Amino acid sequence: MRRTRRFSPRLRIVPVLGLLAALLLPLGLTFAPRATAAPAAADPVRIMPLGDSITGSPGCWRAVLWNRLRNSGYTDIDFVGTLPPQGCGQAHDGDNEGHGGELVTNVADQNLLPGRLAATRPDIVVMHFGTNDVWSSISPDRILAAYTKLVTQMRASNPDMRILVAQLIPMNPSSCAGCAQRVVDFNARIPDWARATGTERSPITVVDQWTGFSTATDTYDGVHPNASGDDKIAARWFPALTAVLDAGVPQDPGDPGGPGDPGDPAACTARFRAVSTWQGGYQGEVTVTNTSASAASGWTATVLPAGGARIGQVWNGTLTTAADGTATVTNAAWNGALAPGASATFGFVATAPATAGSPAATVTCTAKSSGA
Numbered sequence: 135m136r137r138t139r140r141f142s143p144r145l146r147i148v149p150v151l152g153l154l155a156a157l158l159l160p161l162g163l164t165f166a167p168r169a170t171a172a173p174a175a176a177d178p179v180r181i182m183p184l185g186d187s188i189t190g191s192p193g194c195w196r197a198v199l200w201n202r203l204r205n206s207g208y209t210d211i212d213f214v215g216t217l218p219p220q221g222c223g224q225a226h227d228g229d230n231e232g233h234g235g236e237l238v239t240n241v242a243d244q245n246l247l248p249g250r251l252a253a254t255r256p257d258i259v260v261m262h263f264g265t266n267d268v269w270s271s272i273s274p275d276r277i278l279a280a281y282t283k284l285v286t287q288m289r290a291s292n293p294d295m296r297i298l299v300a301q302l303i304p305m306n307p308s309s310c311a312g313c314a315q316r317v318v319d320f321n322a323r324i325p326d327w328a329r330a331t332g333t334e335r336s337p338i339t340v341v342d343q344w345t346g347f348s349t350a351t352d353t354y355d356g357v358h359p360n361a362s363g364d365d366k367i368a369a370r371w372f373p374a375l376t377a378v379l380d381a382g383v384p385q386d387p388g389d390p391g392g393p394g395d396p397g398d399p400a401a402c403t404a405r406f407r408a409v410s411t412w413q414g415g416y417q418g419e420v421t422v423t424n425t426s427a428s429a430a431s432g433w434t435a436t437v438l439p440a441g442g443a444r445i446g447q448v449w450n451g452t453l454t455t456a457a458d459g460t461a462t463v464t465n466a467a468w469n470g471a472l473a474p475g476a477s478a479t480f481g482f483v484a485t486a487p488a489t490a491g492s493p494a495a496t497v498t499c500t501a502k503s504s505g506a
Contacts, residue, residue: 190232
C-alpha cells in the first residue's frame with residue numbers, strides 16, 4: 135500500500151502553502167487538486183466461441199448473437215479467442231476459437247486447448263464442435279471422449295467454467311451420403327453425456343441447434359450456415375447464454391452466491407415434435423429434460439415456430455407470446471419439479487399459413503434449481 139507522509143503538527147503548513155500560491159499566481163501557475171482514481175470497473179464476462187469453420191470461417195452467427203446480446207442490455211461481455219474476426223458485414227466483437235477444418239478429437243489428442251484457454255481466460259465456453267469428426271466417420275464414443283477431455287481442460291483453466299454444448303446443426307453434403315444420419319445418431323448421445331459430465335460448480339447446458347434447421351434453406355453447401363442459418367443458430371444460443379449471464383458468473387469460488395448455491399440454473403434440453411397436421415395448422419409437443427446432476431424446481435421453454443406459424447393454445451404449461459411469434463411456456467404447478475434425467479411434456483396447437491411447409495420450431499429451455 136502506498137504510504138502517506140505525515141507532517142509534524144509543529145509545522146505551520148497552511149500559511150506556507152498560501153504564501154507559495156501567492157508567489158506563483160502572477161506567473162499563471164496554480165495548484166491542481168490531486169486526481170482521485172475512479173473505482174475499478176468489474177471485469178466483463180469472457181465468452182469463448184469454440185468449434186470449427188461453422189464457428190469461425192466466418193461464423194457470422196457470432197456477429198448476430200453479439201449484437202442481439204448488446205441490444206438486449208448485455209453490454210458487460212467480451213468474446214474471446216486467439217483468432218481474429220473475419221468480416222460478416224456488421225460491427226461485433228469477433229474474437230473466436232473456431233478453427234476451420236479442425237476435428238475435436240485432434241484438438242483433444244494433441245492437447246491444443248490448454249494454450250488457447252491460457253491466452254484468453256474464458257468464463258463461459260459456447261461450443262459447436264464435431265462436424266468434421268462426424269464427416270470423418272469417427273465414432274460417437276470417441277467424439278464424446280474428446281468432449282470430456284476438453285471439459286476437464288476447461289475446468290483446469292477455470293473450476294467455475296460454464297459450458298454450453300450444441301447438438302450439431304444438420305449436415306447433408308453431396309459428397310457424404312451417410313452424414314445426415316450420423317449427425318442424428320451423435321446428437322442423440324449428447325444429453326446423456328452432459329448429464330454425466332456436468333457438475334453443480336461447472337454445469338453443462340445442452341443447446342439443441344438441430345431441430346428446425348434445414349440444410350436446404352439454412353446452409354449454402356449442406357454444411358455451412360447462410361444468413362438464415364446464422365440467425366437460427368444465434369437465436370438458439372441466446373436464451374441459454376442469457377440464462378447463464380443472468381445467473382452470474384462467479385469471480386471467486388469462495389464468495390457467497392458461488393456456484394452450487396440455491397438459485398443456480400439447472401441444465402436442460404427441449405425437443406419438439408409434430409403430433410398431427412391439418413390444413414392451416416398442426417398439433418405439436420415439446421419435451422423438457424433436466425440434464426443436470428441436481429433436481430430442478432421449475433422450467434421455462436421458448437418455442438419459435440417456423441414458417442410464420444403461431445401458437446394459440448397450450449396445455450400442461452402457461453403461455454406468453456411475443457410480437458415475433460416466439461412463445462414462452464412455463465411449467466404448470468404439477469410438472470415443474472424434475473429429478474436429474476426426468477422430463478415433462480407440454481402440448482400446443484399452432485395455426486400456420488399454407489406456405490409454412492412441414493411443422494418445425496426452434497425450442498430452447500432453462501431450468502431452476504430445486505434450492506431456489
